[in-house]
Amino acid sequence: MSLFEKNVVGVLGGGQLGRMLIEAANRLNIKVIVLDSENAPAKKIHAHGDHIAGKFTNKESIEELAKSCDVITVEIEHVNTYVLEGVSEKVMIEPSWRTIRTIQDKFLQKEHLRKHSIPVVPYREVRENTVEELAAIGEDLGYPFMLKSKTNAYDGRGNYPVRSKDDLGPSLDFLTDRPLYGEKWAPFKIELAVNVVQTKNGVLSFPTVETIHEDSICKLVYAPPRGVSSSIQKRAQELARKTVAAFEGKGVYGVEMFLLDDAAQTLLINEIAPRPHNSGHHTIESCGMSQYDAHLRAILDFPIPAKSLELRQPAVMLNILGGETRDSHLRITEAALSVPNASIHLYDKGDARPGRKMGHITVAGPTENAAQAAITPLIDLVDKLRAERSDIKTPSPAIAKPAPTVIVTMGSDSDIPVLVDGIKLLERFGIATEVNITSAHRTPDYMALYAAEAASQGVKVIIAAAGGAAHLPGMAASHTILPVIGVPVKPSKTDGMDSLLSIVQMPRGIPVATVGIDNGINAALLAARIVGTFDPAVAEALEEYIGGMEREVMAKSEKIKKIGWEEYLKQMKK
Incomplete structure (x- = not known):
């Protein structure tokens, strides 16, 4: 039987990740059925009548999806894993519902990682949600620490930095009626991420990248990471593969980690996503195979040449977030049209809202510095639009300059x-x-x-x-x-x-x-x-410089022949 004869994919969630997954599926004539709201972005680029309108937590909707698919996957982890467990005897669930259930509870995720000897930031469970209990955790972990919701937390929603005892009460008020845990503040030098592909034959990984967060949302991704040695990048990939191997189920996982500012250059796992991840958007342009292609191939048992996951060219990814006005994201998009090698991805979400992910831009280049220089004007515009938002009170932190060559x-x-x-x-x-x-x-x-x-x-x-x-x-x-x-x-x-x-x-x-x-x-x-030898822009500048020297000498040669050497010498002495 051909690989392409039985490959209908069901997706719980139809946001931007599902949309880019479908873009990859369309190139292989793979049918995707999306369970989400009627106007979900993913549905708009894959026209057929089998999409299901409903919530991806609804039992009846998930059971209906299971009847139509060969495999079900997720583009968001906040799904009903108990229904997935019920339909798992009839349809493949990738990654496993057990994995999704563990990862969607961040405290259970940490417990699972610790059980498998994966290094994580020290943490403590909050059982009673009282100021006294938080005070004890503060004494244990030290200040500052992060108070986090165990469930339904993403893009910084569900987190509260507890900088001192004065923040104990306000943090509980902010995260009221949520299951919580405390996490020690990690003194990191840089945040790294690795997208890992778990297949039936083993675990592969994309290159290590650097992530820059602002307002607890990913703002920039640098591939490769700036100023990080190849040995550290290799260690990060090894740790990410070991981490994902501790979970059950095929597909792409996003692995976020901290590189600590210590003598040992310690790596600690921060969080895992059981799906393609924001940190991997750049792979569409920078790698031979995108994370979305890889996810489809993994869950359908298609071949994945490891070489295709390598970085073909450096790239920088910039998220387009909604600003103060409903069309604010279009100002960034219009500016990006004039940037060389800028690939624009809009998510067709309608009107912008402050902080809402409306799209992303990836700029690739022959060198890291070339890509960073090209995207800098767009970063400046993003910072300007953020400054116009009434819900933001702090200035954008300065983005570090490119590392010296x-x-x-x-x-x-x-x-x-x-x-x-x-x-x-x-x-x-x-x-x-x-x-x-x-x-x-x-x-x-x-x-x-x-x-x-x-x-x-x-x-x-x-x-x-x-x-x-x-x-x-x-x-x-x-x-x-x-x-x-x-x-x-x-x-x-x-x-x-x-x-x-x-x-x-x-x-x-x-x-x-x-x-x-x-x-x-x-x-x-x-x-x-x-x-x-490795930067075409510099090679071109050198050729122009050498050409300039040649033109200068030829001009002098013509002049000395025209006026004679005696007159030429007189003019030189003036």
Whole structure:
């Protein structure tokens, strides 16, 4: 029997996730039946008469859906798992109703993870919902801590930060009549996410991404994460796969985690979603297979080449949230039409409401910096629309600048004049640059750490200038795998040959590319050529620069032939 002969998919929920799932299904002629309200976004792009209008918690509606499908999946976890348990003997439920039931209760989710030795933030159950009980939890976990609803909580709804004892009463008032638990505040450096695909043959994962949240809603996703080493990204994927393997059922899972700001760079699982996730929208443009394609293939037992889940190009995803006016989201959409490589996804939800997810934009590029630079004007517009909202009282936090691609460092600030023209040239080429002073002799520990951590921060080349003994380039090279370009600086008392020889005569195994004395321009050009091997925009800028030099020389050649060398010399001396 062909794989395509028995593949009707039922989906509980018809929001934007269901809509993008159907976009993937349409390309494979897979029929999808949606259970949700009559005008649900997912139904609008898959026209047939078998969609079911109703609530995805309603027993009769779910039983009706089960009669029409080969497999049922979810695009939201807040469903009636007891009805799913009842129909599971007649139709496949993916992921398992047991998994959905565990994950939809965040406290049970934490208990399940702890049982399987998955590292999580410390937490405590709230049993009586009293100020006295919360005070005891505060003493145990410390302040601040997060008070969270166990169920029916998403996008920050159902959370309350308890910063001090003064917040104990207000937090209970805000989350009144809800089952609660307290969670220790995680001192994280960055939030990461991994979309995991559980199949009949094992567990696969998409690349690690960085997520930026604002007002407890995902605002931005960076793929790959900024300034996170490949080893940490690999650890995050391994942890995410181990986490999902602890649950039963096929499909895509969204795994959110914290990278702590500690010496061990600890990873802790935050939350799991038993479905495609906001952090994976970028995969539509950035990977060979999107999370929606992967989810369909997993629940239908179609092949999933692991290579297809790899990142083909860097990308940044920006959520479009509703603003103060009903058409506010369209202002962002119209601006995105003029941004190169911007893919716009609108969810057809009608009028905007403040904070409502109306769509998203993904900008892909040949490099991380190119994608980030292209989407920056749209981030600025999103921040402007947020500032207009009457329900928001706090300003948008500043988004960190792109990580530097080239570091320019020197042993003393007296070396700056040698480097300044090269720094300006790197900026002209659009290369993100960080300039710093790291003395090999006066700050040896700082210099060693700075060089050692450069690769993990996304740096590709180090330019190091030094005079006299000129140990900085060689010492930097001994602490990094990155290419180091040494710039010998002419000291005040010698001709600079001592600096040149000190840098160029490195022992075998510790190479340093060395340019001429005081030649910061050549160091910048060599760094740009290295970056240009993987960044087409920089390669194009280099070609233009080289072409400019050729045109300049040819113009001089024509002039000297026209007026003669004597007159040319006279004009040079003026």
